[in-house]
Amino acid sequence: MSFTLTTPSGFWNPLFWVIFLALFGLIAYLIYSRGNPSYKKESDQVRPYLSGNIEPAKEKVQVKAGDIYWGFIEALKGYYKILEAIHTGDIRDYILWYLGVGAIVTFILIGGV
Amino acid sequence: MTTTIIKTTTRLLAPLILVFGSYIILHGHLTPGGGFQGGAVFASGLILLIVANVRDKVQKLFEKTPLTQLESLGALGFLGIGLLGLMSYTFLKNAIANSGFLFGGTTPQGINPGYLNTGGTLSYLNIFVGTKVLAGLTSIVLIFFLILRRERDEW
């Protein structure tokens, strides 16, 4: 039994994937082994340096989920404004959208366009 | 909702409704109606009894009535009768008709005055569906009744 998946313009074989994984693992290890060996985990080296200020509590410096991709969302503000406007959460709108889409689909199907 | 008029009417009407419901269930294979309709009529009799009484009495009565079990029984009976059909041909095949078993009398051809002892599995299915429907509908109304009456008492 062969495990090769042939698609219209390519293929996939788990064996090749394992070979490539090993290859890139090797490269990663090579890069890793060139690192600085004097780094110690149990010393002050792991503490962040904040210009001499005291490190704040962990819960305060944690990046909250709402802040991740802030820039992306800020850039697409107009788009999201529209999206939030249509996601009303009103049960009646759910049915009205259905009516609208149903009407459009039926119109296209009976040959309106 | 428990005035004397309603109570008296209920006392007179409820037995009639219950009998009529059973009649519709049992004659499902002969006349219009059947399990669901008969069960609904029967349940409406029970519902009449529920709404015409005070909450505490109803609760005491129905705590002992195995409505859930009756509902399960109806559904399981239906399935069982369906599986009985596997003996001869396929699921739900009318295996009892013309077999001489209860409800398995010979079915006459053409116009007839209606014989109760016919119908085969149909009669059984009607009885089981009727059981399930009367238990289900009664418990729906019962639950609404218990919830809403309690809240009205609190208000």
Add this chain to the structure above:
Amino acid sequence: MNGSLFVNFPFIVVALLLALGFYTIGFKRNLIKVIIGVEILEGAVNMFIVALGYVKGGYAPIYTQAPQEAVGKMVLPTPQALTLTSIVIGVAVTALMLAFAVNIYRHYGTLDVTRVRRLRG
């Protein structure tokens, strides 16, 4: 002319009921009324199927004490069976919707659909 209107009359009613049902669902603010709208829709659809099943001069397929002239003119009761099934389902749907409405009223203190929308966005 007169006859065709009479034949089509049930279907006109069906169309009106459909419009009424969707209007009630779409533009009423009370949750109970929205549920009633679903019921109207259901009535419309049931009526549509029953109206389709009407055969002029047909007899109900019940042999018990049927009149003599009914032989050979009995109709296939599929539409009635469909309607009955749909009514049974409708009962379950209504009961469940009303149960939800009761529970919503307890937790939100209102049945106004414009205020029953903590889930959005």
Add this chain to the structure above:
Amino acid sequence: MIEHLPALMVALPLFGAFIAPLFKKHYKGVSIWAIFITGISVVLSLLLMKEVVTNGIIMYVFGADKPTLVLPSGYAVPIRIMFEVDAMGAFMAISATLMSFVGAIYSYSHVKKDTGLEKYYALLMLLEAGILGMVLTGDLFNLFVFLEIAGIAGSALVGFRNYRGEASEAGIKYLMVSSVASLMVLFAVGIFYGQYGNLNLAYIAKNVSFNMVDMIALGLLFASFAMKCGAVPMHYWVPDAYTEVPAGINPPLLVATYASLYALFRVSFTLFANVVIDLARVGWIMSILGVLTMFIGVTMALIQKDVKRLMSYHAISQTGYMLLGVGVGLTVLHDPSKLAEFGRDAMAGGVFHIINHIIYKSLLLMTAGALFYVTGTRNLNEMGGLARKMPITTISFMVGAAAISGLPPFNGFASKFLIYETSYRLNPLLTVFAMVTSVLTLASFVKVFASAFLGPPLEKFENKREVPKPMIVAMLILAALCILFGLFPNVVLDKLVYPAVDALINFAQYHSWGGLA
């Protein structure tokens, strides 16, 4: 007994569902009962698939040996209710039973603290019966009945946590949407009945003409099933329902959604495939709907803070891939050269994506349920540093996230690969959207991973521990399936997906008997 499989498939979960209320307060007993019944149904569905692949379409008539009634005048019509199982139906049946099984295992400990569990499990099995009926039936009205059964059972489960107002809100929304959609399906069924005097799918498909009333019926069916499967812009109920439902029900509920997708495919392929003129149009509507669905779904997911809601929006977005894949196939269905060139593979991608998505999205929603179980919140802003406390959940989540983003060697990769390649042949723009969606998907899962699992360990989660064993088992089953399907996609494609796709393409086979056997 093997010839009665289609009936047993539905009868078994029903039997389980009706026994379940009799357990009353023995919650442990009823959960083991549910696991037992759903486990047997998995075996049955695998047998059914084997039977279908070896012997072709199975026809099962209820209550008689023949579906046909021959009138004294010699006129023959099929009037009986019948199941017609082809490879596509069996494929969906496997998904349904497998996910119900996993959901039952997961529920064993996930809902342990709730009351009324006998009803919970009864509804779970009823939902399974509804889905199985939908995918196995060969009768339009039966399809409606099972659609309603699945809808009622599903919405009752959505509102299961009745101490939460939001659950009831989501429940009534889901129920309203599903009942309106089902009623319109019934309306369309009525239209067909009025015209052709029959309800049998094969019989109608054989006789369907291309008149305006038929097209209205198709439009109604299309819009209703599209709403039930959560296509944009009728997707609003999806996040509500998926968020509020207990996580153990998420897998079967997902399959219920895709059973509607199956019905959509069944309607457009089997019922209307003979109508040559308009089919490309239907295919284009489906593809464009698919692209819209995947893009709007994923962009909405990016801004969510509730972890289950975020994943629900991804469920919407992934539905778009399936619509796109099958839509591309549908567009070229009547063009044999193009069909052989890329249409068949496009549909294989779409259909393969159904089972892949069901597996990894169930896995992800289960990890979200595990997070909720441990932390008591679904808000991502309040989580953090859980990777050390819940290592197995973290690994499961990583597998699921990699799979949904289409990274090799997980299962999402194979199906997305097929969809990209083939949709490119139809129109490159479609592929661009699909790829952007995939990138954004990865981005939003990186967000979940970073905010819930990574970061410094928080004090409030000091003495939290890993979730109980049944939940871990359920998650690990799905994670293993993710990796297996990803490593050997060609095996799954050959055994499950291509038979299903061929069953859709060779629609003539489905109605070859024409209802007059």
